[in-house]
Amino acid sequence: MILPRILARKHEEVDAARSQVPLAELGARVADLAPCRPFRVRLKECAARGTAVIAEVKKGSPSKGVIRADFDPVAIAGAYERGGAACLSVLTDRDFFFGELAYLGMIRNAVALPLLRKDFIVDAYQLHEARVAGADAVLLIAAALDGGQLADFSYLAAELGLEVLLEIHDEEELRRALETPAALIGVNNRNLSTFVTDLRISERLLPLIPPQRLRVTESGIHDRLDIERLKDAGADAFLIGESLMRETDIEAKLKSLID
Ligand SMILES: O=P(O)(O)OC[C@@H](O)[C@@H](O)c1c[nH]c2ccccc12
Numbered sequence: 001m002i003l004p005r006i007l008a009r010k011h012e013e014v015d016a017a018r019s020q021v022p023l024a025e026l027g028a029r030v031a032d033l034a035p036c037r038p039f040r041v042r043l044k045e046c047a048a049r050g051t052a053v054i055a056e057v058k059k060g061s062p063s064k065g066v067i068r069a070d071f072d073p074v075a076i077a078g079a080y081e082r083g084g085a086a087c088l089s090v091l092t093d094r095d096f097f098f099g100e101l102a103y104l105g106m107i108r109n110a111v112a113l114p115l116l117r118k119d120f121i122v123d124a125y126q127l128h129e130a131r132v133a134g135a136d137a138v139l140l141i142a143a144a145l146d147g148g149q150l151a152d153f154s155y156l157a158a159e160l161g162l163e164v165l166l167e168i169h170d171e172e173e174l175r176r177a178l179e180t181p182a183a184l185i186g187v188n189n190r191n192l193s194t195f196v197t198d199l200r201i202s203e204r205l206l207p208l209i210p211p212q213r214l215r216v217t218e219s220g221i222h223d224r225l226d227i228e229r230l231k232d233a234g235a236d237a238f239l240i241g242e243s244l245m246r247e248t249d250i251e252a253k254l255k256s257l258i259d
Pocket residue numbers: 056058097118119120167188197218219220221239240241242243
């Protein structure tokens with residue numbers, strides 16, 4: 001299973017980053033930042049008008065390797081914005097997903113959409129780092145965090161002005177998610193040990209999420225048929241990476257998913 005390996009590596013990265021820029025210094029920078037862009041409100045508006053897609057800037061993954069060789073994160077973000085994305089997800093993990101923290105700032109300067117930092121958060125330091133780098137929201141993964149961490153990180157994120165997308169994969173994780181104030185809950189259709197995606201995970205779990213929480217379905221979404229099927233299961237928003245990144249015309253593909 002790869003998740004424990006990724007998490008162990010994250011702790012090393014955080015230690016290295018902290019020795020370069022201490023938490024107190026990062027914290028001091030937060031005070032000077034512009035307010036975050038409203039992630040959840042934007043999703044709700046797009047969902048009310050049609051289909052709310054969180055489009056992911058993703059060069060590759062541990063299971064697929066490099067998905068898109070000619071990878072220009074800013075150009076991709078622009079195509080997503082023109083194609084009608086509600087919000088963007090930016091993979092910032094370098095070692096397993098070919099991402100960079102700096103992509104957040106570059107993309108923030110180029111598009112007006114709210115941005116999610118997609119990474120493996122294991123330490124409060126990374127929440128400050130996300131805010132300073134230009135994120136408006138962060139992913140928290142229930143499979144990677146215990147109940148105390150989920151609560152602590154949720155409250156700290158809110159203090160920093162960041163919204164939280166809390167990712168779950170089964171009933172036990174959902175139960176823990178519902179004990180936190182997370183306004184956005186994401187059901188990952190991908191099994192993190194086998195990498196197999198199965199939309200039936202969302203069909204099983206989305207109906208168990210109270211409608212006051214915004215229900216996001218993540219991974220393995222390919223076409224309009226998948227979207228209709230997931231809407232029927234109660235999805236309010238759709239997090240899509242690979243099927244967009246494999247297209248030559250990203251903007252046209254996104255439009256075909258939304259209409
Ligand atoms: O590329 P896909 O199958 O459309 O999936 C996107 C997104 O859901 C996936 O990248 C993801 C979901 N949860 C994660 C956690 C970490 C890294 C990546 C992810």
